[in-house]
Amino acid sequence: MATVLSVSGSPSAASRTARLLRDIDxxxxxxGHDVVSLDVRTLPPEALLHADFGHPAIAEVISLFDQADGVVVGTPVYKAAYSGLLKALLDLLPQYALTGKTVLPLATGGTTAHVLAIDYALRPVLSSMGPAHITPGWFVLDKDIAVGDDGTLTVAPGSAEALAHVTDQFSAALGTPAALLAATG
Incomplete structure (x- = not known):
């Protein structure tokens, strides 16, 4: 079907955001989709901080965006906005890196006070990058995400159901224009 780039903007190695994304992946x-996972924290910090567009790792990331039909962007919310790590990556991408792509924004955070971070912080930046469609995103409270000692991810039932719904909408939108219309209806 489609190639999906799944991007985690979390700086933490033990990130609930990244674990949640891998579950969505x-x-x-x-x-039936091919999924490529990208943890921004694994990119060379000097390349991100110095905006080294010529760095091989940055060139590879730009290539991953070019090849993707859809992009899932996940971030923890800090101070009512997406992570600075994700911002550093987005700033390095070409202006229209999302042209023609379907995008699913997701966020995690400690309080419902940050629930609008997707719509007021992340969505405008993603929208400026030219996507064909940004599907409805979802915010998950940290307390609704648990990782067991064996690494098993458990998401609270209400959040799990909502995530399944937005993921399925995104998946449908990756299809034909008719599927896109059905997914937004």
């Missing part, structure tokens, strides 16, 4: 793979 598995759902997308089960629906």
């Amino acid at each position: 598995a759902r997308l793979v089960s629906q």
